[in-house]
Amino acid sequence: MQTTKTINLKSRPVGKPTLKDFEFTSSEIPALQDGEVLLSTRYVSVDPYLRGRMSDAPSYIEPFEVGKPISSGIIAEVLESKNKQFNKGDYVSGMLQWQETQVAKTDGLLKVDPDKAPLSAYLGILGMTGLTAYLGLTEIGKPKKGETLLVSGAAGAVGSVVGQIGKILGLRVVGIAGTDEKVDMLKLKFGFDAGINYNTTENMVKAIKESCPDGVDVYFDNVGGEISEAVLFNINKFSRTVNCGAIAVYNDTELPKSISVQPFLVKNSSSMQGFVIFDYADKHPQGIKQLAEWLQQDKLHYTETIREGFDSIPQAFMDLFEGKNKGKMVVKV
Amino acid sequence: MQTTKTINLKSRPVGKPTLKDFEFTSSEIPALQDGEVLLSTRYVSVDPYLRGRMSDAPSYIEPFEVGKPISSGIIAEVLESKNKQFNKGDYVSGMLQWQETQVAKTDGLLKVDPDKAPLSAYLGILGMTGLTAYLGLTEIGKPKKGETLLVSGAAGAVGSVVGQIGKILGLRVVGIAGTDEKVDMLKLKFGFDAGINYNTTENMVKAIKESCPDGVDVYFDNVGGEISEAVLFNINKFSRTVNCGAIAVYNDTELPKSISVQPFLVKNSSSMQGFVIFDYADKHPQGIKQLAEWLQQDKLHYTETIREGFDSIPQAFMDLFEGKNKGKMVVKV
Numbered sequence: 001m002q003t004t005k006t007i008n009l010k011s012r013p014v015g016k017p018t019l020k021d022f023e024f025t026s027s028e029i030p031a032l033q034d035g036e037v038l039l040s041t042r043y044v045s046v047d048p049y050l051r052g053r054m055s056d057a058p059s060y061i062e063p064f065e066v067g068k069p070i071s072s073g074i075i076a077e078v079l080e081s082k083n084k085q086f087n088k089g090d091y092v093s094g095m096l097q098w099q100e101t102q103v104a105k106t107d108g109l110l111k112v113d114p115d116k117a118p119l120s121a122y123l124g125i126l127g128m129t130g131l132t133a134y135l136g137l138t139e140i141g142k143p144k145k146g147e148t149l150l151v152s153g154a155a156g157a158v159g160s161v162v163g164q165i166g167k168i169l170g171l172r173v174v175g176i177a178g179t180d181e182k183v184d185m186l187k188l189k190f191g192f193d194a195g196i197n198y199n200t201t202e203n204m205v206k207a208i209k210e211s212c213p214d215g216v217d218v219y220f221d222n223v224g225g226e227i228s229e230a231v232l233f234n235i236n237k238f239s240r241t242v243n244c245g246a247i248a249v250y251n252d253t254e255l256p257k258s259i260s261v262q263p264f265l266v267k268n269s270s271s272m273q274g275f276v277i278f279d280y281a282d283k284h285p286q287g288i289k290q291l292a293e294w295l296q297q298d299k300l301h302y303t304e305t306i307r308e309g310f311d312s313i314p315q316a317f318m319d320l321f322e323g324k325n326k327g328k329m330v331v332k333v
Numbered sequence: 334m335q336t337t338k339t340i341n342l343k344s345r346p347v348g349k350p351t352l353k354d355f356e357f358t359s360s361e362i363p364a365l366q367d368g369e370v371l372l373s374t375r376y377v378s379v380d381p382y383l384r385g386r387m388s389d390a391p392s393y394i395e396p397f398e399v400g401k402p403i404s405s406g407i408i409a410e411v412l413e414s415k416n417k418q419f420n421k422g423d424y425v426s427g428m429l430q431w432q433e434t435q436v437a438k439t440d441g442l443l444k445v446d447p448d449k450a451p452l453s454a455y456l457g458i459l460g461m462t463g464l465t466a467y468l469g470l471t472e473i474g475k476p477k478k479g480e481t482l483l484v485s486g487a488a489g490a491v492g493s494v495v496g497q498i499g500k501i502l503g504l505r506v507v508g509i510a511g512t513d514e515k516v517d518m519l520k521l522k523f524g525f526d527a528g529i530n531y532n533t534t535e536n537m538v539k540a541i542k543e544s545c546p547d548g549v550d551v552y553f554d555n556v557g558g559e560i561s562e563a564v565l566f567n568i569n570k571f572s573r574t575v576n577c578g579a580i581a582v583y584n585d586t587e588l589p590k591s592i593s594v595q596p597f598l599v600k601n602s603s604s605m606q607g608f609v610i611f612d613y614a615d616k617h618p619q620g621i622k623q624l625a626e627w628l629q630q631d632k633l634h635y636t637e638t639i640r641e642g643f644d645s646i647p648q649a650f651m652d653l654f655e656g657k658n659k660g661k662m663v664v665k666v
Contacts, residue, residue, distance in 0.1 A: 228595065246595040262591075265606065265607030266609070269609060
């Protein structure tokens with residue numbers, strides 16, 4: 001019987017995850033049953049939200065079990081199929097386990113076409129990343145031409161797409177990122193109107209005011225924490241904050257404290273709204289279609305950080321929290 | 334020439350307002366011009382939001398000027414009129430100055446009918462208070478029959494109306510207030526399903542969980558601060574928080590800190606939205622009509638705390654921050 005390498009959650013991380021929280025095991029590949037497919041992993045998506053699933057706090061998605069495989073968005077090749085809808089040689093995307101080879105049921109698997117876009121794009125710009133940017137911005141941010149859009153974590157996978165869509169829709173777009181190199185990329189590669197390096201900026205409130213002279217109408221927030229505190233002082237009447245993530249506080253072991261948002265929301269008639277992409281499942285097909293169209297029209301660009309090798313998955317994941325990725329982080333297996 | 338007593342803002346309060354921040358002056362009543370009315374003040378509304386106008390921080394409404402009269406919602410009798418639409422003996426409501434007698438332009442003045450409801454009701458249940466409760470709950474809270482509505486500041490003017498409307502709309506309604514007497518009133522007079530006295534409750538997170546066994550779908554937040562922190566741990570997926578006020582922190586001289594809301598919003602796909610009643614000006618007539626109908630059907634009850642005498646206005650205002658009012662606080666002049 002064949003065996004495969006698997007990455008299990010060994011222990012729930014306290015604060016930042018470390019290599020000790022992950023365990024490589026070798027396990028047998030079960031026999032293929034009717035309706036199932038045998039898959040060989042090609043690309044693995046690592047994402048900040050997985051940190052939440054490693055804790056056992058209640059959330060929108062079940063926590064990972066200790067001693068069991070971790071799963072995330074994966075592109076795989078079909079090695080063998082006992083399902084009429086999938087053939088040997090097909091490529092599929094789905095929420096799959098961190099295993100080199102695995103048997104999977106096919107519900108939730110989507111065929112992807114390697115001739116239309118690079119395989120890794122289906123984990124990014126044409127996958128959860130792109131949909132998160134597109135649906136979060138349009139459904140919650142409700143941007144209007146001429147408004148100002150501020151994006152935190154702007155050089156990240158989601159943030160860079162949010163900014164570009166903002167430009168397509170006719171907004172002034174300002175991004176916040178952590179290095180000068182990233183800020184340059186925002187402006188030169190992604191067409192942002194301005195960028196702020198929070199690591200070299202002493203007074204973020206003032207810096208945002210200068211970059212957003214008409215105030216902030218839509219804030220697409222990937223980070224939470226101190227950066228988002230500074231934004232509060234710059235929001236306009238009726239502003240909308242899209243709470244996409246809070247990477248700045250995901251590793252905190254105590255409940256993070258911030259400036260109370262309530263008085264700012266009351267005095268500006270402003271909203272904040274969290275979401276996950278699963279909330280808008282009915283809008284995914286339309287979203288992918290729109291993103292693919294913009295991609296083909298060369299209106300959208302994306303950056304990937306591609307790490308190599310199955311064994312590097314945990315480190316790639318941990319590096320997200322150090323800001324070591326530019327754009328979407330994937331691991332090529 | 335006649336003189337009248339006026340209350341000016343003497344200084345911007347630091348923290349809680351004190352009597353020293355107010356100044357009683359005597360000033361001349363100017364001659365009546367064409368289009369104007371001469372008004373005698375009958376009832377004065379004191380409201381927590383006025384505290385915001387006493388600071389000079391930017392807000393949804395201009396700050397009061399130091400050395401100038403304070404204004405708020407007032408019911409007055411027309412003593413003399415040079416405007417065809419108003420006659421001597423009419424009663425009007427409007428944003429007027431804290432003066433015993435004043436000359437006023439008529440834009441923004443509404444005639445009120447003392448035969449349909451007591452005059453003071455037009456400052457409360459049929460005025461800004463009732464509209465704030467009705468429009469905040471329906472437009473932002475979007476309550477659905479069978480859901481759970483939690484109200485903070487529930488024994489206050491707005492809170493008690495919010496809870497009753499929640500019951501009319503078929504929700505489970507739980508209120509948070511600061512004394513056992515108020516909690517009893519919520520249940521006995523206003524029909525709330527349960528109440529929590531935050532002053533005698535050690536573990537608010539647990540108390541809310543017990544009173545809201547199915548979680549909180551709509552949180553109508555009048556207070557902010559620690560109470561609202563405890564609510565975060567009990568919000569349901571897709572919950573809506575209506576940020577009506579933050580009386581718990583209005584007097585803070587430093588920026589108040591609270592548990593970061595972002596991770597809670599993200600993991601529950603939840604929203605928070607601030608508002609002021611002026612945002613929904615086009616919906617006021619329909620709102621007043623609905624409230625008057627419920628009032629006539631005896632489905633809505635209200636409590637007033639009526640103080641007597643023009644000179645007691647500043648103290649009545651300050652007492653709001655001590656929770657000394659039950660329901661709407663007005664001063665009868």
